Amino acid sequence: MMKKAFTILAISCMMYSCATKTESNPFLTEFQTPNGVPPFDKIKMEHYEPAFLKGIEEQNQNIRAIIDNPEKPSFDNTIVALDNSDPILNRVNPIFFNMIDAETTDSLTKLSIKVAPLLSEHGDNISLNSDLFKRVNAVYLQKDSLHLNSEQLRLLDKTYKSFVRAGANLDTEKQTRLREINKELSTLGLTFSNNILNENNAFQLFVDKEADLAGLPESFRQSAAEEAKAAGKAGQWLFTLHNASRLPFLQYSENRPLREKMYTAYINRGNNNDANDNKKIITQIIALRQEKARLLGFDTYANFVLDETMAKNSSNVMELLNDLWGYALPKAKAEASELQKIMTNEGKGEKLEAWDWWFYTEKLRKEKYNLTEEETKPYFKLENVRDGAFSVANKLYGITLTPLKGIPTYHPDVEVFEVKDADGSQLGIFYVDYFPRPGKSGGAWMSNYRDQQGDIRPLVCNVCSFTKPIGDTPSLLTMDEVETLFHEFGHALHGLLTKCAYKGTSGTSVARDFVELPSQINEHWATEPEVLKMYAKHYQTGEVIPDAIIDKILKQKAFNQGFITTELLAAAILDMDLHMVTDVKNMDIIDFEKQAMHKLGLIPEIAPRYRATYFNHIIGGYAAGYYSYLWANVLDNDAFEAFKEHGIFDQQTAGLFRSNVLEKGDSEDPMVLYTKFRGAEPSMEPMLKNRGMK
Structure with a gap:
């Protein structure tokens, strides 16, 4: 997953006068460190808020200078100047928001809730600044006569469209409402994500009987014992919802009721009617996003988002997802039948459930390929x-x-x-x-x-x-x-x-x-x-x-791909369904999800990879965008064919990929960049083949 700190776009600089003393605040100047790395040893909690406030003041001053510039609007004095207008924010913003995800504290969480609406307001103050937009628009209207290179044209186009997509052409009443929506969304998103972190940390499965560890590898038991000891329960074993604990437990534990307990806790995160419940929050987010899309002239939030992607619109995305669904679901059903046969042969009279999938998949892997995770x-x-x-x-x-x-x-x-x-x-x-x-x-x-x-x-x-x-x-x-x-x-x-x-x-x-x-x-x-x-x-x-283990790894690459692709597709389609709704009134998010999955024919042994109440991707930048993993999977499989054709370390092919993709950023249209590398638009065939679906 790719995360990038929000592009900071204000608040009123008036607030800075009440900020704490900041003479030694490391964010206020270029970092005085080798290579300009963040001075984490000097950054303190009290530095963040003053840095945000001072950074907002600085950017407001720089934008005022752009507006007041007596020279005719140009690419350099308007577009480039705006791109470079936020030095302090460009230092504090990425560090703060990565800390929120990588090493958060209660203090950081509280500050994020406080700062988010202020930053949202600041962003709107810039995007809805009519005087600034006039200069941007003036440059955009003369773009064909400015003799700009492809990267400059791309930046100009992105800058202009960012203002339009932010509401620069709306009337005052609609702009006011848009500001309110953006501010509310900024806070709701942080609360949603923080609730998931709380849910992950709250669940603790302590085991006090060694018999209940049956099937678990010794190394995993040892890890769980250390976790329990750290939690103050020496002599027991602790399992959590973190992937490194949950997945091996589901994979190896012979204790079926405990597997069910672990799995049920995982898929019900944000859906427990407690302080961390996300049902109301996600419903509010969906409603606000839909209202925002309508204000900006789009029928759905999905089409608003997709307007600036390779896919372009929801019809193209759904065509891809539905096409893949036709391959994935039958394969998943066939896999479920294989797993049920193993259970039936055990003679316990049990029916395959979702919490059994990983356990019996591991058994089937060993049966088919004589390969286990413990071997690799x-x-x-x-x-x-x-x-x-x-x-x-x-x-x-x-x-x-x-x-x-x-x-x-x-x-x-x-x-x-x-x-x-x-x-x-x-x-x-x-x-x-x-x-x-x-x-x-x-x-x-x-x-x-x-x-x-x-x-x-x-x-x-x-x-x-x-x-x-x-x-x-x-x-x-x-x-x-x-x-x-x-x-x-x-x-x-x-x-x-x-x-x-x-x-x-x-x-x-x-x-x-x-x-x-x-x-x-x-x-x-x-x-x-x-x-x-x-x-x-x-x-x-x-x-x-x-070589024997390598052969097994290669032979089982398409193993369980029905399950993997189906749960991924289910989440991607759920994401699209949520963002294609036009009426959110009285929405019951759990019932909405249930109906969406029923319509797809998703089998009960598989849940979407992410359910609505813990779908952090669609809060953190992948709204109407979770399909991207599958869209890009078409690209990556087709692209790797070039390496397979010429050699996986072929220097010419690697050079083409580096010069046309890795080095180029967003300096040109992505399909143009791809075809410059590959010589043609991508084919879906390599992806279907590699997933064992053709």
Whole structure:
């Protein structure tokens, strides 16, 4: 997943006069550190709010200077000046919002709720500033005579459309209502996400009888024992909803009632009629988004969002999703039948339920391929996998990543690397934060602490929640975690290799359904035999992963793809359904979801990957956009065919991908960039083949 801190667009600078003293606030000047890295050792809680307020004041002054400029509006004095108008906010914003997800505290959460509506108001003050829009519009109207290059034209077009999409052409009454909607949405979104974090942390499954651990691998038991001890219950075992705990439990636990308890807690997050309940919140969000879309001239919020994507509209998205559904659901049903046969043969008279899927899938995997996660994990030591991803990037693009010591970080788990190009020039600084903890949101993502712009190189981070080390045993990853590491590093490469002139076009500032191409194509190398032999080495003996295990990994790549694709599609269609509604009055969100899944014919043994009450993706930037993973999956499978045709480390192919995708950011239309790399628009056939559906 790709996260990028909100583009900050105000509040009234009048508020700054009541802010606390800020002479030593590190956000108020360029960071006085090597490579301009964030001085996490000096940043304190009391620095954030004054920095936001001062940053807003600074940007307001810079915008006033743009408006008051007596010179004729030009690309440089208006568009570029606006792109560069927020230096302080550009420092505090990405750090603050990454901390909200990676290392939050009650104080940070409270401040985020306070700051969000202020930032929303500030954004509206800029976007709805008629004098500023007049200058932007003046430049836009003369774009054909300005002799701009493709990146400049792209930035001009994005800037102009951002004002129009923000309501610059609306009358005063509608603008006033739009401001109210944006402010309310900003707070609701933060509350929704914080409720999910609370739900994740609240659930604790303590086991006090060793018999109830039947089936669980010894290493996993040891990890659970350490978690229980840390929670003050030595001698017991603790399991949580974090992926690194929940998934192995569902996969291996022979205690069916406990599997049901774990699974039920997971799928009911935000739906427990308590302080963290999200039913009302998500309904309010959907209603406000729909109202916003209508104000801006769109029939649905989905079409408002999709207007600036590769897909263009909801019809194109639904055509793709429904087409894929026709392949995925029959395969999922066939998989369910296979699992039921195993259960029937056990003679217990039990029917397959959703909480059984992972457990019996693991049994079927062993039966079909004689392969288990416990057989592969010893070869996937986290540090080796990470170095493998780095080595792939080196062989493809010539880049190197070297550990940097003494760089301030926000947590001891965080590691820092300097990234250099083949000629020795610096490409950026890369942070990794791999392990779960109570203050960290679940999942995995990439974001920036500083965007690339001209000669300014980016500061990029990957944040994940992988299996933690246990005693003397290092972090050993599952196959899914291996692919996640490669995935997020693919996003990082997109952010690190970018070479754009402007902040507004650089790196991952691309269409939502294009941003997953660099991450998803990078996953392909993770399981290539040549690559596995580079990094998959037994953590105790150093033995390279045997060919026999590699063969099993490759043979089972399409295994369980009916389930995987169906749950992903169900979530993507739910997202679209929610954002295509035109009447939210009296909506019962749970009943809405139930009816949507019934209409699809989703089998009860599978739930959408994300249900409405904990669908954080559609709160954090993927609203009417969760389909992007599948849209980009068409792109990444088609793109990797080019590497398979010429060699997975073919330098010419890698050079084309780097120069036309990774370096270009949003400097041109994404389909133009793709066809420059591939020579044609993508075909769906490679994706269907790789998912075992053709």
